[in-house]
Amino acid sequence: MVSWGRFLCLVVVTMATLALARPSFNLVEDTTLEPEEPPTxxxxxxxxxxxxxxxxxxxxxxxxxxxxxxxxxxxxxxxxxxxxxxxxxxxxxxxxxxxxxxxxxxxxxxxxxxxxxxxxxxxxTDAISSGDDEDDTEGSEDFVSENNNKRAPYWTNTEKMEKRLHAVPAANTVKFRCPAGGNPTPTMRWLKNGKEFKQEHRIGGYKVRNQHWSLIMESVVPSDKGNYTCVVENEYGSINHTYHLDVVVSHVLR
Incomplete structure (x- = not known):
C-alpha cells in the first residue's frame, strides 16, 4: 500500500519531468526589411x-x-x-x-x-508677345473715333484677348491687354483674384499703360500666379475680362 508521502513525491517528480520535456517557444521578431525601390x-x-x-x-x-x-x-x-x-x-x-x-x-x-x-x-499671335517688354507701335488702332452718341464700354480688338492662359518662365515680363472704347472714354482698373490690385501688392510693382489698355509686370515670380481681371467702365456701363497667369519654375527633383 502506497503511503501519502510517497504518492505526493511521485506526483511532484512526474510534473517536473513533463515540464522539462515540454519544448520551449521563443517568439523572434522578423526584422528583415524589404529592399526599398529607388525613388523616381x-x-x-x-x-x-x-x-x-x-x-x-x-x-x-x-x-x-x-x-x-x-x-x-x-x-x-x-x-x-x-x-x-x-x-x-x-x-x-x-x-x-x-x-x-x-x-x-x-x-x-x-x-x-x-x-x-x-x-x-x-x-x-500676330501682335507683340505677352512675354516681351516692348513699346507698342500699333496703339493708334485701339483708339476708336466716337461721335456725339454716348456709348457704354466695348472691346475694340477681341483677337488680342483670346489667349486667357499665360504660362511663362520665371523672370520674364508679362503683358495683359484689354483694348476698349466707349463714350465718354472709359477708365480701366485691375483686380488680382477678385480683389483690387495695388502697386504695393507686388514686389517691384507694375506698369499700367492706359493709352494701350495694358498691364505690365516685369521679372515675374511664383507669387505672381493668379487671375488678373481688367475692369473697363464709364457712366453708361462696365465690362471685364480675366487672364490667368502661371509662372513656370525650372528645377530638377532627385
Whole structure:
C-alpha cells in the first residue's frame, strides 16, 4: 500500500519531468526589411519658346530618346490626335494654328527609374508677345473715333484677348491687354483674384499703360500666379475680362 508521502513525491517528480520535456517557444521578431525601390527621378527642362502666326502649322519635336513612350500635354491636359493635331513618333504638329493653341506644351517619357519632361512655350499671335517688354507701335488702332452718341464700354480688338492662359518662365515680363472704347472714354482698373490690385501688392510693382489698355509686370515670380481681371467702365456701363497667369519654375527633383 502506497503511503501519502510517497504518492505526493511521485506526483511532484512526474510534473517536473513533463515540464522539462515540454519544448520551449521563443517568439523572434522578423526584422528583415524589404529592399526599398529607388525613388523616381523627375527631370524638368527650361521651356523652349516658339512663336507662330495664326494659320501657320506648328511643329514641335520632342528630343527624348525613347520616342515610343512619349506622351504630350498642353497646359497640363493630355493631347490626342484629332483633325488638327497629328502625333507621329517624336513630333507634334498642329495645323492652322490659332491663338487658342498658345500655351505650355510638354512631352514626357516614363522610364523604370526616372521620368523626363521637355517643355515648350508656344505663343500664336500676330501682335507683340505677352512675354516681351516692348513699346507698342500699333496703339493708334485701339483708339476708336466716337461721335456725339454716348456709348457704354466695348472691346475694340477681341483677337488680342483670346489667349486667357499665360504660362511663362520665371523672370520674364508679362503683358495683359484689354483694348476698349466707349463714350465718354472709359477708365480701366485691375483686380488680382477678385480683389483690387495695388502697386504695393507686388514686389517691384507694375506698369499700367492706359493709352494701350495694358498691364505690365516685369521679372515675374511664383507669387505672381493668379487671375488678373481688367475692369473697363464709364457712366453708361462696365465690362471685364480675366487672364490667368502661371509662372513656370525650372528645377530638377532627385
Amino acid at each position: 527621378k523627375y527631370q524638368i527642362s527650361q521651356p523652349e519658346v516658339y512663336v507662330a502666326a495664326p494659320g501657320e502649322s506648328l511643329e514641335l519635336r520632342c528630343p527624348l530618346r525613347d520616342a515610343t513612350m512619349i506622351s504630350w500635354t498642353k497646359d497640363g491636359v493630355h493631347l490626342g490626335p484629332n483633325n488638327r493635331t497629328v502625333l507621329i513618333g517624336e513630333y507634334l504638329q498642329v495645323k492652322g494654328a490659332t491663338p487658342r493653341d498658345s500655351g505650355l506644351y510638354a512631352c514626357t517619357a516614363a522610364r523604370p527609374v526616372d521620368s523626363e519632361a521637355v517643355y515648350f512655350m508656344v505663343n500664336v
